[in-house]
Amino acid sequence: MxxxxxxxxxxxxxxxxxxxxxxxxxxxxxxxxxxxxxxxxxxxxxxxxxxxxxxxxxxxxxxxxxxxxxxxxSAEVVEERRAPAGDPAAAVRVVVAHYERRGDFVLRMLSQEHDPRIAAVVGPGKLLHRAWVEEMFGPLLARPADREALVDLLVVATDVYAWKLLRRDRGLDAATVEARMLALVDAILGRS
Missing domain, CATH: 1.10.357.10 (Tetracycline Repressor, domain 2)
Known part of the structure; x- marks a missing residue:
């Protein structure tokens, strides 16, 4: 029994x-x-x-x-954005795929940032994105004197708003958005 x-x-x-x-x-x-x-x-x-x-x-x-x-x-987002550190093409590929899946949702959340509960989600999300940038591109940032500036620029180049401008506002396809975001990243890293 x-x-x-x-x-x-x-x-x-x-x-x-x-x-x-x-x-x-x-x-x-x-x-x-x-x-x-x-x-x-x-x-x-x-x-x-x-x-x-x-x-x-x-x-x-x-x-x-x-x-x-x-x-x-949040746990799903971390998994979706996994890529090998130091590989800009892979990093941009996964972040664009992430935005293709969740970009409109993220933008909707950002538009509600005035709500304290949403702000409590969006704030850590912004920190998560910055930490992701530092992890993904850190091995390529050999110049410590301007590291902060480079991280700032990489955050902007890989941000959901960059995706929105290219994908939603310009109407470009995902592959073109990926190529343009990678061109920005490569230019920031001095690889173009």
Whole structure:
């Protein structure tokens, strides 16, 4: 009888984890479609195929749900932007692919920066981008005297707004955007 109980407890635990993941995925999907402030628990529950009460049981509150969603999205972003350090072409390729997947969402978040909850997400995101630039291009920054200036320029050249200007405003295809951003990076690094 003990083994049957263990199996039941394991199945229950797995189902609970799957429900939690469905809820998190639902709030992330909704945040790609609309402003975060507009997302309701009813919408999240409906998309996840569960009830508002279940959402609250898992996360405690709407704020708790959003906090967990931010943590999950941040972990995904770090994975999406992995590239070998010191390889500008690979770095630009992964950041453009990341923006192709999440750029419009990031821009929507930046437009809500006045909301303290969103500012708490966007601020660390900006720091994450700068740290990514330092990691990706650090091996190529041999001139310590102007390192900070070079990092600043590389942050700008690989920023979501650079992608937006080329992809959304100019209407260029992703491959052309990648080539132009890489040309900026190479010029900054003195490789052109």
């Amino acid at each position: 003990e083994s049957r109980r263990g199996y039941t407890m394991r199945a229950r635990s797995d189902a609970k984890a799957a429900t939690r993941q469905r809820i998190l995925r639902s709030v992330l999907e909704l945040s790609e479609e609309k402003m975060t402030i507009e997302i309701t628990l009813d919408e999240v529950a409906a998309r996840a195929g569960t009830s508002v009460q279940t959402v609250l049981r898992h996360f405690g509150s709407r704020d708790g749900l959003l906090d967990e969603a931010v943590a999950a999205a």
